[in-house]
Amino acid sequence: MKKTALLVISLMVLLACTLAGCGNTKAQQSETKTIHIYQFKVEISEPLNKLKAEYEKTHPGIKLDIQSVGGGTDYGASLKAKFASGDQPDIFTNEGYQDRDTWLEYLEDLSDQPWVKDLDDFARKPMTVNGKIYGQPMNLEGFGFVYNKDLFKKAGITKLPQTIDELEEAAKRLKAAGIIPFANGYAEWWVLGNHFINIPFARQPNPESYVADLNKGTARIPGNPVFDQWVKLLDLTIKYGNRNPLTTDYNTQVTLFSTGKAAMMHQGNWTQPQMDGINPNLNLGILPAPIDNDPSTGGRLAVGVASNWVVNKNSPVKQEAKEFLNWLVTSETGKHYITKEFKFVPAFKSITSSDETTGDLGAEISRHVREGKIWSWNFQRFPKGLNQDLSSSMQAYIAGVITKDEMLQQFQGAWDNLKYR
Numbered sequence: 001m002k003k004t005a006l007l008v009i010s011l012m013v014l015l016a017c018t019l020a021g022c023g024n025t026k027a028q029q030s031e032t033k034t035i036h037i038y039q040f041k042v043e044i045s046e047p048l049n050k051l052k053a054e055y056e057k058t059h060p061g062i063k064l065d066i067q068s069v070g071g072g073t074d075y076g077a078s079l080k081a082k083f084a085s086g087d088q089p090d091i092f093t094n095e096g097y098q099d100r101d102t103w104l105e106y107l108e109d110l111s112d113q114p115w116v117k118d119l120d121d122f123a124r125k126p127m128t129v130n131g132k133i134y135g136q137p138m139n140l141e142g143f144g145f146v147y148n149k150d151l152f153k154k155a156g157i158t159k160l161p162q163t164i165d166e167l168e169e170a171a172k173r174l175k176a177a178g179i180i181p182f183a184n185g186y187a188e189w190w191v192l193g194n195h196f197i198n199i200p201f202a203r204q205p206n207p208e209s210y211v212a213d214l215n216k217g218t219a220r221i222p223g224n225p226v227f228d229q230w231v232k233l234l235d236l237t238i239k240y241g242n243r244n245p246l247t248t249d250y251n252t253q254v255t256l257f258s259t260g261k262a263a264m265m266h267q268g269n270w271t272q273p274q275m276d277g278i279n280p281n282l283n284l285g286i287l288p289a290p291i292d293n294d295p296s297t298g299g300r301l302a303v304g305v306a307s308n309w310v311v312n313k314n315s316p317v318k319q320e321a322k323e324f325l326n327w328l329v330t331s332e333t334g335k336h337y338i339t340k341e342f343k344f345v346p347a348f349k350s351i352t353s354s355d356e357t358t359g360d361l362g363a364e365i366s367r368h369v370r371e372g373k374i375w376s377w378n379f380q381r382f383p384k385g386l387n388q389d390l391s392s393s394m395q396a397y398i399a400g401v402i403t404k405d406e407m408l409q410q411f412q413g414a415w416d417n418l419k420y421r
Contacts, residue, residue, distance in 0.1 A: 034063040038089035040070035047341035090315040096126025097380040107134040108311040123347035135308030139344035142303040142365035143268030145287040151263040163293040171240035183262035184245035185253030193391030194379045200230035202375035222408040229291040269361035284360040304377030383418035
C-alpha cells in the first residue's frame with residue numbers, strides 16, 4: 001500500500017511539474033512581442049535579415065518582422081495602403097522634410113533618446129520640427145556618376161572630366177573602345193525625379209530660397225539658365241547611353257554597369273552592396289555631374305540623408321521599437337552592420353568607418369563631406385507628388401514626345417498645381 005501511495009504521489013508531482021512547464025511555455029509564447037518594420041532600401045534587405053537573427057538571439061521575447069519594399073515599387077503608395085488597411089508598421093522609413101510633414105501625426109518624438117546627442121549636426125535638419133527630432137538618420141548618402149576606373153583606363157582616359165565638354169570627350173573615347181558610356185535606368189521615376197532633377201536645383205545660387213520662391217510664385221523654371229544647361233547633360237547621357245533607357249529599371253542598370261558593359265551610371269554609394277554581390281573586384285569612383293564648362297562649379301557630389309527610421313507613435317510596442325533603434329546605433333553589433341554589412345557612411349559622431357568597410361563609393365562620399373565639397377539635396381523639399389510628375393515629363397522628353405521647352409513648361413505647370421505656402 002505504501003509503495004502504491006508513493007507511486008501515485010510521484011505521478012501526481014510529475015504531472016504537476018509537466019503542467020507547470022506547459023504553462024510557462026505558453027506564458028513565454030504569449031510574452032513574445034513582434035516589431036513590424038517596413039523600409040524601402042531593398043539593397044540592404046539581405047544583411048537586414050542577418051541582423052534580425054542577431055538581435056533576436058540576444059533579445060529573447062522579441063521578434064523582428066522586416067519587409068523591404070522599393071526599387072521598382074512605389075514605397076510611399078504601399079505605405080499609405082498599409083495604414084489605410086489598419087496594418088500599421090511599428091517602425092518605417094521616412095525621407096524627411098515634406099515626407100516628414102506628411103506623416104508627422106503618426107511619428108513618435110524621439111528627442112529624449114540616448115543617441116540624439118551623438119547625431120551629426122548635418123543629419124538633424126530633415127527630421128526636426130520646432131526643435132524636436134522625429135527620426136533616426138540611417139546614414140549619409142551621395143550621388144553623381146559612378147564610374148569604372150578600369151574601363152576609363154582601357155579607353156585611355158587619363159584625366160577625370162570636370163566640365164561637360166570633357167565628359168563628352170570621355171564618352172566618345174569609351175564608345176570608340178566598345179564600351180557603353182552611360183547605363184541609364186530611366187524606367188525608374190526616382191532616378192530622374194529625385195536624383196537627376198536635383199542637379200539644376202543644387203546649382204542655383206541659393207537652392208533653398210529658389211524652392212521657396214517657386215512656391216511663392218516669384219521664381220520660374222522656364223528661362224532659368226541653369227535648367228537650360230542641365231538639359232544638355234541629360235541629352236549627353238541619352239546620346240551615349242544604353243539602348244531602351246526608358247525600359248531599363250534599377251536592377252538592369254546596376255547589372256549592366258557591374259558586369260563591365262557600361263562605364264558610368266548616375267547613382268550613389270547605396271549601390272555598393274549590390275555591385276559587390278555581382279562583381280566584388282570592381283574598381284570604382286564617383287564623378288560630379290557637370291553642366292557647363294566652368295571647372296570651378298564642379299568637383300562636388302550631392303550628399304544628404306536619404307532615409308530615417310521613425311517610430312509609429314500609436315504602436316503597441318513603441319518602447320521595444322525605440323530600444324531596437326538605440327541598440328542599432330550604440331551596440332558593437334549594430335555599428336558593425338551599419339558600416340561593414342550595409343556599407344553606410346554613418347550619421348553619428350561615435351560610429352567610425354574606413355574605406356575598407358564602406359567600400360570605394362562610401363570612401364568617396366566621406367572624403368567629399370570632410371572637404372566640404374558637396375551639393376545639397378533639394379528633391380525632398382518639393383511639393384508632395386511633384387517628383388513623379390517631373391519624372392513623367394522627363395520620360396516624355398527622352399522618348400521624343402515633347403521638346404525641351406515643353407518639358408520645362410510642364411515642370412512649371414506641375415509645380416504650380418502642387419505648390420504649398
